[in-house]
Amino acid sequence: MAKLDIRAVIMAGGSGTRFWPMSRKRVPKQFLPIISARTMIEETALRLLPLIPYRRIYTIAGESHSRNIRRLLPKIPRANVLVEPRARNTAPALILATARIYLENPRAVVLVLPADHLIHDRGVFLKKLEAAAVAASDEEALVTFGIPAESPATGYGYIQCRKTRARRIHDERFYAVQAFKEKPSYEQAAAFLKEGGYFWNSGMFIWRAEVFARSLERFAPDFAPFWIKALDALGKRSRAGLSAVFEEIPSLSIDYALMEKARGVLVCEGDFGWSDVGAWSSLPDIWGRDKNGNSFRGECVAVDSRGALCFSPGKLTALIGVSDLIVVNTRDALLVCRADQDQKVKEVLELLKKQGKTKYL
Amino acid sequence: MAKLDIRAVIMAGGSGTRFWPMSRKRVPKQFLPIISARTMIEETALRLLPLIPYRRIYTIAGESHSRNIRRLLPKIPRANVLVEPRARNTAPALILATARIYLENPRAVVLVLPADHLIHDRGVFLKKLEAAAVAASDEEALVTFGIPAESPATGYGYIQCRKTRARRIHDERFYAVQAFKEKPSYEQAAAFLKEGGYFWNSGMFIWRAEVFARSLERFAPDFAPFWIKALDALGKRSRAGLSAVFEEIPSLSIDYALMEKARGVLVCEGDFGWSDVGAWSSLPDIWGRDKNGNSFRGECVAVDSRGALCFSPGKLTALIGVSDLIVVNTRDALLVCRADQDQKVKEVLELLKKQGKTKYL
Numbered sequence: 183m184a185k186l187d188i189r190a191v192i193m194a195g196g197s198g199t200r201f202w203p204m205s206r207k208r209v210p211k212q213f214l215p216i217i218s219a220r221t222m223i224e225e226t227a228l229r230l231l232p233l234i235p236y237r238r239i240y241t242i243a244g245e246s247h248s249r250n251i252r253r254l255l256p257k258i259p260r261a262n263v264l265v266e267p268r269a270r271n272t273a274p275a276l277i278l279a280t281a282r283i284y285l286e287n288p289r290a291v292v293l294v295l296p297a298d299h300l301i302h303d304r305g306v307f308l309k310k311l312e313a314a315a316v317a318a319s320d321e322e323a324l325v326t327f328g329i330p331a332e333s334p335a336t337g338y339g340y341i342q343c344r345k346t347r348a349r350r351i352h353d354e355r356f357y358a359v360q361a362f363k364e365k366p367s368y369e370q371a372a373a374f375l376k377e378g379g380y381f382w383n384s385g386m387f388i389w390r391a392e393v394f395a396r397s398l399e400r401f402a403p404d405f406a407p408f409w410i411k412a413l414d415a416l417g418k419r420s421r422a423g424l425s426a427v428f429e430e431i432p433s434l435s436i437d438y439a440l441m442e443k444a445r446g447v448l449v450c451e452g453d454f455g456w457s458d459v460g461a462w463s464s465l466p467d468i469w470g471r472d473k474n475g476n477s478f479r480g481e482c483v484a485v486d487s488r489g490a491l492c493f494s495p496g497k498l499t500a501l502i503g504v505s506d507l508i509v510v511n512t513r514d515a516l517l518v519c520r521a522d523q524d525q526k527v528k529e530v531l532e533l534l535k536k537q538g539k540t541k542y543l
Numbered sequence: 544m545a546k547l548d549i550r551a552v553i554m555a556g557g558s559g560t561r562f563w564p565m566s567r568k569r570v571p572k573q574f575l576p577i578i579s580a581r582t583m584i585e586e587t588a589l590r591l592l593p594l595i596p597y598r599r600i601y602t603i604a605g606e607s608h609s610r611n612i613r614r615l616l617p618k619i620p621r622a623n624v625l626v627e628p629r630a631r632n633t634a635p636a637l638i639l640a641t642a643r644i645y646l647e648n649p650r651a652v653v654l655v656l657p658a659d660h661l662i663h664d665r666g667v668f669l670k671k672l673e674a675a676a677v678a679a680s681d682e683e684a685l686v687t688f689g690i691p692a693e694s695p696a697t698g699y700g701y702i703q704c705r706k707t708r709a710r711r712i713h714d715e716r717f718y719a720v721q722a723f724k725e726k727p728s729y730e731q732a733a734a735f736l737k738e739g740g741y742f743w744n745s746g747m748f749i750w751r752a753e754v755f756a757r758s759l760e761r762f763a764p765d766f767a768p769f770w771i772k773a774l775d776a777l778g779k780r781s782r783a784g785l786s787a788v789f790e791e792i793p794s795l796s797i798d799y800a801l802m803e804k805a806r807g808v809l810v811c812e813g814d815f816g817w818s819d820v821g822a823w824s825s826l827p828d829i830w831g832r833d834k835n836g837n838s839f840r841g842e843c844v845a846v847d848s849r850g851a852l853c854f855s856p857g858k859l860t861a862l863i864g865v866s867d868l869i870v871v872n873t874r875d876a877l878l879v880c881r882a883d884q885d886q887k888v889k890e891v892l893e894l895l896k897k898q899g900k901t902k903y904l
Contacts, residue, residue: 203861481900485890494877498903500564500891503881504868516855516872518879520864529846530861539842542859
């Protein structure tokens with residue numbers, strides 16, 4: 183174990199609208215302090231520290247997000263804050279990041295993490311990471327973390343496994359992947375749960391840099407030439423070369439480009455209390471509720487109100503007679519939304535765009 | 544007509560909580576721009592101008608409100624901004640104001656108006672005022688304006704009249720008052736409506752200064768000595784004298800102290816579209832509603848929302864899937880309230896007081 187050179191790549195390129203009006207085009211979820219007083223990307227980095235020091239943490243995002251990252255995580259070496267020449271989904275981003283690490287140590291184990299997910303049980307998480315690093319290294323496998331599917335959620339991809347044939351590596355159970363399934367319909371998801379042997383796809387992966395390179399060659403031949411070009415551009419420190427790669431490379435997710443096509447992928451059971459914190463309505467589960475089912479951040483006074491989520495930094499909120507409502511009050515915009523309709527935030531943003539009120543986007 | 548010296552007294556001493564968080568202890572309803580871009584007290588003064596010039600408009604309120612008045616209505620002579628030594632309800636305030644005018648011209652006609660009421664039809668209002676001034680002057684009567692009771696409202700006092708015996712004065716109909724009725728129960732109010740001959744008590748009065756003095760002597764002997772003392776203190780410009788009057792004088796409303804006891808009171812039918820703008824829920828009727836029944840002041844974007852009132856100066860509000868909701872967003876506090884529960888704002892204020900959050904009161 184001691185000999186493993188584990189490096190983390192935090193993917194921070196995502197732009198999201200589901201936490202509007204807190205999240206904006208330039209300030210997506212990973213840069214918001216919505217699960218704690220720290221931003222999600224800070225939490226993601228801090229969570230790794232006992233296992234992976236700052237100098238082995240990398241981030242990958244566009245230029246404007248990278249500025250935020252440098253500000254929030256100044257202990258990550260500036261050279262590790264990798265900038266995508268343009269947003270081209272996760273496969274190009276991870277080719278770039280893994281190539282960068284490959285040039286430093288081809289045997290390094292690369293842990294890939296989204297910047298905006300929550301993990302409740304850090305102890306279990308770190309234990310699993312170590313085991314997954316061992317598995318990725320010893321078995322020369324692409325390893326993914328599968329979250330025990332607790333409900334027929336339609337917002338995640340699923341991973342089908344042979345659960346009957348678990349392998350124990352470093353005291354943890356790993357399963358061979360049978361198939362990746364795209365986001366299902368509710369009926370399909372319900373069938374998956376009934377059938378058993380399915381995990382949610384967490385978007386967290388771990389592989390040795392050289393194993394990733396070999397896997398691209400074998401299972402993603404469309405991408406293999408870009409790996410070579412990326413290595414070349416990085417070796418020459420050629421921004422133009424990297425830009426050229428990002429102009430030509432197909433814009434695909436790593437799931438679609440590689441994981442779904444690769445053989446021998448292993449799943450590590452991610453039973454460490456994971457949440458992708460998908461929208462405002464997911465926060466009461468994280469923040470907790472008072473005896474009336476209300477969840478508050480910021481000063482809030484409630485009269486005859488139940489099931490309200492209120493996020494109001496620096497401003498008093500008074501609720502009277504409301505139930506199952508989301509109230510989010512920011513410096514320049516206020517959202518008041520029925521709790522089960524937070525996915526309609528998109529419609530608000532479309533209306534604002536139509537009305538030319540772009541400053542709120 | 545031309546010879547009548549009509550003066551207006553705008554009563555601005557009221558403190559209200561029903562428009563919290565817009566209204567605060569030091570900024571009650573009359574100082575808020577809730578019916579137009581102007582504050583209600585400005586609207587009240589401007590409405591009078593064709594008939595009564597600024598130099599004949601007086602206000603009566605406590606010191607802190609009077610500072611607001613001087614700022615908002617700088618054209619009212621400073622000497623006309625009368626300051627109550629302390630708040631003692633409307634009878635003491637009107638004794639002070641009428642005494643002040645009496646010293647200038649005992650034959651002057653004094654029109655008393657609350658600062659925080661809305662009148663839709665200014666033309667009709669001014670015509671009625673003129674007629675009422677003539678009636679108050681020629682008949683030497685205390686005259687009150689009665690609002691045609693449209694619903695069994697329990698928030699107003701009622702005036703019972705002999706509707707069958709109208710008198711025409713200056714082309715308008717006046718009725719003799721039979722009785723003043725305190726705020727009724729719903730059942731009583733319904734019975735009043737069924738019976739007919741009832742008006743809502745608007746709190747607007749008109750009298751000649753000397754008739755008021757005579758009426759106090761005859762019908763309110765407890766107050767008559769204070770009238771004399773007030774005249775004396777005003778004549779000597781003695782602040783201490785006035786303060787002494789306000790220490791001793793009973794704290795009663797003019798209705799209770801005088802109007803209910805006086806004989807020969809006339810009612811002028813106030814069919815000029817009156818509203819006391821009692822709470823947030825009264826505003827949609829005044830502001831108007833869009834096709835979804837929503838009423839907005841400030842930038843507002845609504846998705847699948849109905850019957851919402853939103854007052855949000857300087858800040859965007861987005862509503863999603865809400866109905867019959869009041870949303871009021873101020874600099875430091877936000878209210879989100881079920882439309883039919885706005886009377887519970889008081890409970891919020893009590894909670895805030897208990898929690899020591901007095902800056903929001």
